[in-house]
Amino acid sequence: MANAMTEHSKKLRAKTANEYNKKMREQGKIRTILLRLDSNLADRLDNVLNELGESRPTGIKALLDFYDKHK
Template identity: 60%
Template sequence: MANSNTEHSKKLRAKTAAAYNKKALEEGKVKAISLRLDADLATEFDAVLSELASTRPQGIKKLCEIYRNLKKD
């Protein structure tokens, strides 16, 4: 088994990622949001985001761009 696939390596990568994300939050580089939606609305929201982009953050960004462009008119 390659070293990168050992449990120890996986835990180290997870720990590194958690530290990076925590630091980014503390420095204000990123923000975490949580939504509590009706199940049907959440499903529709996920579907819309999936149609707009390959990730949720990219989908939300695209949704904001669409909104801003509509608001200009």
């Protein structure tokens, strides 16, 4: 097994990512939000994002950019 795929490496990457995210939250650079959506709406969102090859944060940014442009 490649070194990058060992359980130790996976845990180390997760720990590093968690530390980075904590630091960014503490600095006010990122926020975590929780959305509770109707299942059909969430499925529609995920289907569009999958079709476009985009992530949820990128999709939300695109919606906000579209709104700003057309208000």
